[in-house]
Amino acid sequence: MKISIIHDLVRWEEKALLKAATDRGIEVSMVDVKDMDMDLDSQLSDSYGGVSIQRCTSYYRGLHSTAFLEYKGQIVVNDLNSTTTAGNKMLTSLALVKNRVPTPRTSVSTGYEAAMKQFSGKFGNRAVIKPVTGSWGRMVALLNDKSAATAVLEDREYMYPLYSIFYLQEYVRRPPRDIRTFVVGDRVIGGIYRYQSEGDWRTNTAIGGRAEKCEITPELEDISIRAARSVGRGVFGIDIMETDSGYVVHEVNGTTEFKNTVKVAGVDVPGEIIEYVKGVAR
Ligand SMILES: Nc1ncnc2c1ncn2[C@@H]1O[C@H](COP(=O)(O)OP(=O)(O)O)[C@@H](O)[C@H]1O
Ligand SMILES: [Mg+2]
Numbered sequence: 001m002k003i004s005i006i007h008d009l010v011r012w013e014e015k016a017l018l019k020a021a022t023d024r025g026i027e028v029s030m031v032d033v034k035d036m037d038m039d040l041d042s043q044l045s046d047s048y049g050g051v052s053i054q055r056c057t058s059y060y061r062g063l064h065s066t067a068f069l070e071y072k073g074q075i076v077v078n079d080l081n082s083t084t085t086a087g088n089k090m091l092t093s094l095a096l097v098k099n100r101v102p103t104p105r106t107s108v109s110t111g112y113e114a115a116m117k118q119f120s121g122k123f124g125n126r127a128v129i130k131p132v133t134g135s136w137g138r139m140v141a142l143l144n145d146k147s148a149a150t151a152v153l154e155d156r157e158y159m160y161p162l163y164s165i166f167y168l169q170e171y172v173r174r175p176p177r178d179i180r181t182f183v184v185g186d187r188v189i190g191g192i193y194r195y196q197s198e199g200d201w202r203t204n205t206a207i208g209g210r211a212e213k214c215e216i217t218p219e220l221e222d223i224s225i226r227a228a229r230s231v232g233r234g235v236f237g238i239d240i241m242e243t244d245s246g247y248v249v250h251e252v253n254g255t256t257e258f259k260n261t262v263k264v265a266g267v268d269v270p271g272e273i274i275e276y277v278k279g280v281a282r
Pocket of ligand 1: 104128130134135136137138140169170171172173174178201202203204239250251
């Protein structure tokens with residue numbers, strides 16, 4: 001059996017996937033997305049193997065290379081549809097709401113005035129703003145009052161147009177941590193708590209959040225699977241917050257990092273992913 005791993009960086013995760021596959025006797029072609037010749041008129045070469053694992057850190061590179069591969073008949077984990085949805089916070093929120101998965105109250109606008117009106121009206125002058133595309137907590141900002149909102153929204157209006165899609169969300173009262181669970185196919189394989197660092201309100205480990213093992217209860221399992229199914233099929237990292245009225249899902253991640261989960265929770269994430277990939281390969 002042969003598979004390919006599409007990447008732009010080779011991180012700990014990609015090396016672990018390569019090893020997990022090789023250990024199972026699977027031949028792996030490591031494809032740097034920047035070297036791919038996406039000739040729309042030619043047939044896909046055999047070098048991609050029976051299935052491709054999409055691991056690009058860049059959402060746009062991942063999205064476009066997944067589209068190319070899938071249209072050429074290749075099986076890609078994750079597929080184009082779930083990559084599109086998971087890669088955009090508005091699409092993810094829409095999918096969660098549609099499927100009645102508890103999620104923080106969210107409102108989107110494309111104009112500065114409308115966004116300020118939502119901020120003051122619906123959210124009572126306190127909200128979180130997020131770029132619809134992005135990760136690692138980047139540009140996720142807590143707007144604590146009107147002048148903070150004015151400053152941030154005004155700045156974003158003059159940035160790349162994508163940042164003028166103002167995605168505002170209620171600031172959720174939660175402990176100084178959140179939960180990240182991993183869904184692979186139909187199973188939740190493990191999870192971690194992520195504690196925010198002293199100087200930040202965000203829990204992302206990329207900005208200093210500390211990981212601890214989280215036991216998967218039936219309730220966590222249920223909400224994780226429902227969140228993943230709202231977005232599609234494949235491998236997902238589900239971000240969950242604990243509130244007084246139960247769990248809420250604030251993000252579904254497509255190509256997730258999992259080093260901390262392997263190290264802290266002792267879950268064999270790369271092995272589980274490769275087993276799943278074996279199952280979906282032709
Ligand atoms: N509505 C919210 N209320 C409180 N904290 C939040 C909220 N949304 C996000 N956060 C915090 O900010 C972090 C980053 O937000 P998230 O939506 O996961 O974006 P990213 O794609 O950057 O990880 C979350 O992990 C959480 O710690
Ligand atoms: Mg997140």
